[in-house]
Amino acid sequence: MENDILKVLYSQEDIHDITKRLAKQIKHDYAGKNPLVICILKGAIMFMTDLVREVDDYLEIDFMDVSSYGNETESSGEVKILKDLDTSVANRDVLIVEDIVDTGRTLHYLTQIFKTRNANSVRICTLMDKPERRVAPVHADYVGTTVPNEFVVGYGLDFAERYRNLPYIGVLKPEVYAH
Ligand code: XMP
Ligand code: MG
Numbered sequence: 001m002e003n004d005i006l007k008v009l010y011s012q013e014d015i016h017d018i019t020k021r022l023a024k025q026i027k028h029d030y031a032g033k034n035p036l037v038i039c040i041l042k043g044a045i046m047f048m049t050d051l052v053r054e055v056d057d058y059l060e061i062d063f064m065d066v067s068s069y070g071n072e073t074e075s076s077g078e079v080k081i082l083k084d085l086d087t088s089v090a091n092r093d094v095l096i097v098e099d100i101v102d103t104g105r106t107l108h109y110l111t112q113i114f115k116t117r118n119a120n121s122v123r124i125c126t127l128m129d130k131p132e133r134r135v136a137p138v139h140a141d142y143v144g145t146t147v148p149n150e151f152v153v154g155y156g157l158d159f160a161e162r163y164r165n166l167p168y169i170g171v172l173k174p175e176v177y178a179h
Pocket of ligand 2: 040041042043044099100
């Protein structure tokens with residue numbers, strides 16, 4: 001699997017540093033609020049679990065699965081709920097945790113939905129931001145790092161469902177896409 005990687009963008013250590021920095025801000029901003037931390041499946045699983053472990057305060061977690069990508073690297077423009085929350089967001093301080101904001105369509109849609117469901121507040125925490133690709137107006141409140149317009153894999157992010165288990169974030173060799 002490692003042979004498929006052209007270059008490493010963020011090592012395990014880089015990711016740990018980013019996560020610690022964001023967790024510190026979140027602990028500070030949500031002091032006394034018991035936020036509902038929503039992990040967007042599947043890409044954000046590693047990031048969310050590492051992030052909340054660094055936040056030494058009360059919070060709750062839930063999961064939501066939405067699709068905007070097939071097995072391709074381009075967005076379909078459509079967002080569909082595949083798995084909804086178990087928890088009501090009404091009057092909750094919602095913190096959406098995402099792996100990457102690309103076109104912004106997914107998070108724009110989710111932010112609207114949580115507001116319609118009467119969340120008290122909705123904020124976004126993303127490990128990576130690809131601002132070059134933005135189509136929908138999305139502002140992430142907590143951004144780990146800004147990435148160039150390259151397709152990245154690892155640490156939860158996939159290409160055709162593979163590479164999620166890489167402990168770092170990298171770019172695939174061009175020949176991998178050709179298969
Ligand atoms: P939008 O376009 O709605 O999409 O902001 C966000 C979702 O698209 C996926 N995505 C990626 N997945 N490498 C990936 O493995 C990438 O470089 C990439 N860019 C976008 C991702 O699932 C994210 O949640
Ligand atoms: Mg995703």
